[in-house]
Amino acid sequence: MDYGRLTLEELKQGYRYDKEKDTYICNYCEQHFEVGQIFSIENSFYVAEHAVSKHIKAIHRGNLSQLLASETKYNTLTQNQKELLSLFASGASDKEMAKKLGVTEATIRRQRFTFREKAKQAKLYLAVYEQVFEAKPTTDNAIIPIHNSAIYVDDRYLITEQEKQHILETSFYSLEPLVLKAFSPKEKKKVVILTKIAEQFKKGKRYSEKEVNQILMPIFEDYMTIRRYLIMYGFMERTRDGSKYWLTE
Structure with a gap:
C-alpha cells in the first residue's frame, strides 16, 4: 500500500473511492466494490460502500489491526505502543490494562496523555506541510514520492x-x-x-x-x-x- 498517496480519511477508512470508475477499493488487497452492485459477505448483502467496510473487517481483521501491523517505514510505533493502542481501542479499563501489562494505572494514564500530545503535534505538522507543499501546483523542483517499500532510503x-x-x-x-x-x-x-x-x-x-x-x-x-x-x-x-x-x- 502506498501510504503517501492516500488521504488521512482513506487511511482511517481502509479504502478509497475511485470517482472515474464509481468504485470503492480496499487499500490492502485492491478488491473493487462497484457502486450499483450488491455484495454477499458472511451470509448478508451490502451495497458497495458498506461491503468494502465489512470486507476489511472480515478479511483483514479490521483497519486498525492492519495499520498497526504494517511493516512500512512510516510505522515507527514500538511493539509496546502497538499493544497499548490495541488495548485502548478495545475499550478496556485502565485497571484491566494495567493488570494485563503489569504496570500501574498511572502509567496507563500517562501513556494516553502522551499519545494525545503526539497526535496534536502530528496535526500541526500536517497542517503546516500541506500549506507549504500541497496548496501550490506541482513544480519541476518538487521531489517525487518514494515508493512505500523502498529498502535503501537515502x-x-x-x-x-x-x-x-x-x-x-x-x-x-x-x-x-x-x-x-x-x-x-x-x-x-x-x-x-x-x-x-x-x-x-x-x-x-x-x-x-x-x-x-x-x-x-x-x-x-x-x-x-x-x-x-x-x-x-x-x-x-x-x-x-x-x-x-x-x-x-
Whole structure:
C-alpha cells in the first residue's frame, strides 16, 4: 500500500473511492466494490460502500489491526505502543490494562496523555506541510514520492520531477511500448527506471517467474538483472523458491 498517496480519511477508512470508475477499493488487497452492485459477505448483502467496510473487517481483521501491523517505514510505533493502542481501542479499563501489562494505572494514564500530545503535534505538522507543499501546483523542483517499500532510503531518492522526466526521456527508446536503452549504474537513474518498469505489473496479482520474464523481456534484453533489482529495491517481493512474484503494497 502506498501510504503517501492516500488521504488521512482513506487511511482511517481502509479504502478509497475511485470517482472515474464509481468504485470503492480496499487499500490492502485492491478488491473493487462497484457502486450499483450488491455484495454477499458472511451470509448478508451490502451495497458497495458498506461491503468494502465489512470486507476489511472480515478479511483483514479490521483497519486498525492492519495499520498497526504494517511493516512500512512510516510505522515507527514500538511493539509496546502497538499493544497499548490495541488495548485502548478495545475499550478496556485502565485497571484491566494495567493488570494485563503489569504496570500501574498511572502509567496507563500517562501513556494516553502522551499519545494525545503526539497526535496534536502530528496535526500541526500536517497542517503546516500541506500549506507549504500541497496548496501550490506541482513544480519541476518538487521531489517525487518514494515508493512505500523502498529498502535503501537515502539521497538516491532525492529526485525532482524535472530530473525524473529527463531520465525517462534519455533512458528509454520508447515509453509505450516500454523499451529500455541501458540499465544505468547511477542510483537515481535506477530508481526512476525501476519505478517505470514496476508500473507494468498489476497490484494484487501474483505472477509466476515465467510471467515476470515475459513482461520484462520486451523491455530489456538483460531481463534477469531487471528482475533482480526490482526485488533488491523493494518494488517486488517473491516466495523463497522464486515461484511467485508480486508488487509490494
